[in-house]
Amino acid sequence: MKKCEAFIIGGSAGSLDVLLRLLPRIDAAIPFPIIIVIHRKHGSDSLLTDLLSSRTKLIVKEVDEKENIVAGTVYIAPSDYHLLIERDNTFSLDYSEKINYSRPAIDVTFQTAAEVYKSNLYCLLLSGSNSDGVNGLKSVQLWGGKTLIQDPASAQVAYMPAQAKLHVKIDHILGIEDMGDFINLLA
Template sequence: MNKCDALIIGGSAGSLDVLLKVLPLIKPDLNFPITIVIHRKNGADSLLPELLSGRTKLLVKEIDEKEVLRPGTVYIAPSDYHTLIEQDHTFSLDYSEKINYSRPAIDATFQTAAEVYKEKLVCLLLSGSNSDGVNGLKSVKAWGGTAVIQDPQSAQVSYMPAQAAAQVKIDYILPIEDMADFINLLS
């Protein structure tokens, strides 16, 4: 497998529990950034970065617009904006229409990242109840990146990863307990 320059994790219903289990096991000297796009309710003050930063030594922060992606940092997509990745490895935010009834939409981040990081991108789609992320994974594959899903059998809500498995040639299907090792070995 290619060297990983960026990992993006997308999830919806049932994905927070996975993150809470996996994140504490990620090694602190990770040499690529992790970006997390999770569907959730709107709210100016999101508790998600705080919740996750209590579980890891990695720096966890909500994304600021124009921020540069840096290794060893966990970025959380803000609620009610789409998070896009630019060719110069910065984030930009976008308040356009919802995609798959979602803002943030996992597709928007996967697709823009796919063009930027190409074969050095790994995208992981977790538990969820709609098909956001599926088209994104198609783009990731088209640009040579690696598509990974949570094993639908281990997902609280299997629909999202199952849709991905049905429509995209997935590279790795992981149960929750294998995810941390997988991520640590990407370095």
């Protein structure tokens, strides 16, 4: 299996529950960063970070702009900014137009990460009710990264992973219970 340099998870409606079940299962010594982009209302940043932090021994933090991306850390995209990955392995933020009615847009993070990490990138798209993330997964595939979706049958809102399945060649379809093991095995 290819080396994993970054594991990125995108989700919308119905994805928080998946994250809360997934995070406790991830090994504390995971040798790559986990980056989470989920759609939510503007202004509840620390709440989400605290909530996710309570479920894992890993450091969970909201991204600061120009921050170095460090292995073994769970990063959360701040609300109301797009999150981009730079070539020098840092984050940058962008307040440009919403994409798919969303900011942060999963597409933006997937697409910029795809160019940086190429075949060493894994992107997982969870439950959600719009098609954000689908174009992002296309880029990931184009640059040789791995495309993953939550099994639509297990998703509270199947539309988002189902759209991805329809439009992109998906490498792995994961049930909620399988995600933790899958991630740990990439180490």
